[in-house]
Every structure is written in structure tokens, then in C-alpha cells.
Amino acid sequence: MDEVFKALADGSRRRLLDRLNERNGQTLRELCAGLDMARQSVSKHLAVLEAANLITTVRRGREKLHYLNAEPVNAIADRWIQRYDRARVHALADLKTALEQTAMADTEFVYTTYIDTTPERLWRALTDPAFTRRYWNTSFDTDWAAGSPMTWHIGDVVVKGPEQVVLEADPYRRLSYSWHDFTEDIGAAVGLDEPTRARVAAEPRSTVTFDIEPADTGVKLTVVHDGLAPGGVLRGLIGGGWPAVVARLKTLLESGDDYTARLVLRAPAERIHAAVTTLDGLRGWWTRDTTGGTAPGDELRFAFEGYGSTVVRVEEDAPDRVRWTSVGGDAHPEWNGTSIVFEIEDGLLRFTHAGLRPGLDCYDACRAGWDQFLRSLADYAETGTGAPFGAQRDAARP
Incomplete structure (x- = not known):
């Protein structure tokens, strides 16, 4: 800096x-x-x-x-x-x-960052669904050949169209493709009201290009999103969207293949820390059936009725960092030996599940589970009310 x-x-x-x-x-x-x-x-x-x-x-x-x-x-x-x-x-x-x-009247948006990785790993992160879903909640069906069609998967929404195509694919150097259609399903998925979605849909189809260059340490990635309507709605949307996507991509690559997440929270560090170090806190966002101790050396058991349980040992508990090691349980035995780390600041939580990587049998399901429960953690830290496993069950009981 x-x-x-x-x-x-x-x-x-x-x-x-x-x-x-x-x-x-x-x-x-x-x-x-x-x-x-x-x-x-x-x-x-x-x-x-x-x-x-x-x-x-x-x-x-x-x-x-x-x-x-x-x-x-x-x-x-x-x-x-x-x-x-x-x-x-x-x-x-x-x-x-x-x-x-x-x-905002520009027809291009340009954004550059430096990532401590290799061109080969960056290319994979831009094209492999196992990666793109993790930092973008988006994946593509295509063979990545110039002129080939692309089907976009944005969350649970599927977007197909004859003009969604790969424009250029030079592995490890340059990737370019046309932007997706703005269907009604996409509008609902990204929170656009119908008049705004219709305005975006009426704008010219834009193009995104990723230029990859070797740098002294890692690679230089330049994202160019062009063909935008001057003063258009999409220009405003991607102006805030690309920095967030690229930041998550950078975090993912620089922290390895492990599952990572970054939550910006309207909560002080003390409240975030309590959410991950007290039984009441853990029961408030992960699962109601949480037992054990929370001091270093203690074990915590997280049970999920009908799905098994996970046992972790508390390795570290500091105001700015909490670390667990998974030591047992039958919910996901492939977790055993992996580490779960919470790095805490005022208004910010960085989460890493070291060892949870693409290739594990549970990876897709576990990634989706962490996505869900980390949203619950964010709600709990900010409002005091999360959506832990078992909450609906308990509410339905007389």
C-alpha cells in the first residue's frame, strides 16, 4: 500500500x-x-x-x-x-x-488487479464451474472454443440465448465472451424490479474480456467490460459488481483451493466473536443441536437430525481469530483433519475451511451448506436472529 x-x-x-x-x-x-x-x-x-x-x-x-x-x-x-x-x-x-x-457515461469499465497465482490456475478459476460458483455463484456450459454457445447458470437460474457466445479463448492469456440475456428470471434472481430489468434488456449486448499477463509476483488480471450503453443501467450495476467478484476471485486463488468466504457485516468484532465461540451463538446460526465446550482443547458436537453429526476440537480462541479442527462425526467423514478458521474484525469476517476443496465427494453439497449457514451467521451477528438447522422443526413443535 x-x-x-x-x-x-x-x-x-x-x-x-x-x-x-x-x-x-x-x-x-x-x-x-x-x-x-x-x-x-x-x-x-x-x-x-x-x-x-x-x-x-x-x-x-x-x-x-x-x-x-x-x-x-x-x-x-x-x-x-x-x-x-x-x-x-x-x-x-x-x-x-x-x-x-x-x-457513468463511459461505454467501458476497466479494472486491474494483481493476484499471487499462476496463469494456469487463473484460467481454471475463470472457466471451471467448481471455481466460478465459489466466488461468483455463476457457472457456464460451453467448450470454451471461439464461436461456441454459452449457457449461463446464475444461482438456480439458467439463461440460454443464441447471442451468448465465446468470442475469444487463448488459454492462460485472454478470454472474452458476450454478456448474458436479461430475462425475467434473471431480474428476479438479482433483485431488479421489472421496469429496471426491461431497461437493461433493451441496452446493447456487452462483452467482457479477461487479459492475463505474467507479473513480478503472480499475474496481472485486467477485466474490460465494454459495449455498454452510455449512462446505461448495466454500467452502474457492473461498476460495483466487478470489484466484488474480482476481490473474491483474488481471495480464493491466494488462499489456495480451500473454501473461503468474506462477509462484510454491520456488527462489531465482539458480537461476531460471540457468535462463533458461545453455545448460544452457535445454536443461533448453525444448528440448534450444538453441545460441548468452547475453550481451547474442548470438543464441540454439531448434530443435524437425519444427516449425522460433526465434531470439532477448538484449537485457538482469540478476539481476532478462532480455529477448529474437525476430528469426527458421520455427517461428512472426509472433513476429518480439516481446519475451520474465522478471522474477525469490526464489520468483517473472513472464513476458511482449509481442506474442503473441489474433488471431495461432499464438496458441492458442503459448499452450498456453508453458503447457507454463513448467510445465517451474518443475519445472526447483525440482528440476533439466524436460520440454524432445526429452527423450523422447533417452531413447529407444540
Whole structure:
């Protein structure tokens, strides 16, 4: 993050960011116009901003276009703004918002991040349903050959259409495909009211492209979503959506193949910690039938009537980190030896089930189960009411 703060400390560089905030995707010549700076100085400032990943560049023929990039400011927000919500960081919060919502009239959205992985693993994460469902809740039926049709699975919704096709597939370097249709089912699944969905459906079909480049540490991933209607509804939706999807993709790849999740919660760390370290808390979001002890060295038993049980040993209990090891139970014996980790901050929970990976017989079912119960955990931490296993059963009993 040092490079980001250094880049933002210079007034001339902030002016260049302001220029791109007013109109994204400018050439060096366009950025120099109206500025009291030599072309060479502007070029040097742009190099600093690009090195800090505050801007990214895309080639269009002979032109090199410059775009604002929100990724490093998102990282600052995750580490500082959400953790220390003080008046002194409101300027950074405003910058984060400006970067994510910049130039709504643009027909392109460009976003760059650096991921500590290999091009081969990143390609798999972009194409393999076992990966895409984990960070995007989306998967595709296609052979990934240029011109091939694509069927989208977004949650439980299936979207087919003759114009949903693979445009380019150069393994480990570049992947491009047309965006899905906006059917009524999709509108309902993503929470769009019917007038808004109809407006999106009437906009031109857009395209998303993933460019993969080797970097000093890992790979550089640039997402370009173009063909958007100027000022259109979809431009606003993907402006907030892509940063979240790419952040989850980065977390997944950098934490290995283990199941991971990141929950932004309207709850202090103490309440989140209590939810995962007290019997009342665990009964409030996972299963009503929770017994045992919660101190390090104790064992906890989580029973699911009709499905078996899971036993974990508490290995670590600190205000910012709780870790269990699965040691028994018949619900999912392949869990034995895996670790379940909760990393806790004010307003944030990072969850990892180390050892729960694609290839295990239970992976799809367990992934869906964690998705469900982590939503229940979020509700419990925020409101005091979750949806644990057995809640409906208990409510139905006289």
C-alpha cells in the first residue's frame, strides 16, 4: 500500500486522477491538454500511478488509453476505512466511491488487479464451474472454443440465448465472451424490479474480456467490460459488481483451493466473536443441536437430525481469530483433519475451511451448506436472529 499512498500524496497526480474521473479512457495527448505540465512530466506521473495500480491502460490500435482503477483503493478501504471508521478517512471513502462510480457515461469499465497465482490456475478459476460458483455463484456450459454457445447458470437460474457466445479463448492469456440475456428470471434472481430489468434488456449486448499477463509476483488480471450503453443501467450495476467478484476471485486463488468466504457485516468484532465461540451463538446460526465446550482443547458436537453429526476440537480462541479442527462425526467423514478458521474484525469476517476443496465427494453439497449457514451467521451477528438447522422443526413443535 505504500506505493498507493505515495502516488496519492502528489497534487499533480491527484489532478490526473480527477481528469480521468471526469472522463475515463483518455490518451496521453488528451490528458496533457489544458494542464500546465510538460508531456514528459505527465508521462512520468502516469507511470507512478500505473505502478501503484491506481490507473490501468488498454491498447486500442495505436492508442494507449488510461483508466481509473478502484482495486488498490478498495484494499485501503478494507484494511483502514471499514476497520477505523473515523472522520479523518472520509476523504478516502469518497475517493473509493468516485473510483467505483466514475464516468457513468463511459461505454467501458476497466479494472486491474494483481493476484499471487499462476496463469494456469487463473484460467481454471475463470472457466471451471467448481471455481466460478465459489466466488461468483455463476457457472457456464460451453467448450470454451471461439464461436461456441454459452449457457449461463446464475444461482438456480439458467439463461440460454443464441447471442451468448465465446468470442475469444487463448488459454492462460485472454478470454472474452458476450454478456448474458436479461430475462425475467434473471431480474428476479438479482433483485431488479421489472421496469429496471426491461431497461437493461433493451441496452446493447456487452462483452467482457479477461487479459492475463505474467507479473513480478503472480499475474496481472485486467477485466474490460465494454459495449455498454452510455449512462446505461448495466454500467452502474457492473461498476460495483466487478470489484466484488474480482476481490473474491483474488481471495480464493491466494488462499489456495480451500473454501473461503468474506462477509462484510454491520456488527462489531465482539458480537461476531460471540457468535462463533458461545453455545448460544452457535445454536443461533448453525444448528440448534450444538453441545460441548468452547475453550481451547474442548470438543464441540454439531448434530443435524437425519444427516449425522460433526465434531470439532477448538484449537485457538482469540478476539481476532478462532480455529477448529474437525476430528469426527458421520455427517461428512472426509472433513476429518480439516481446519475451520474465522478471522474477525469490526464489520468483517473472513472464513476458511482449509481442506474442503473441489474433488471431495461432499464438496458441492458442503459448499452450498456453508453458503447457507454463513448467510445465517451474518443475519445472526447483525440482528440476533439466524436460520440454524432445526429452527423450523422447533417452531413447529407444540
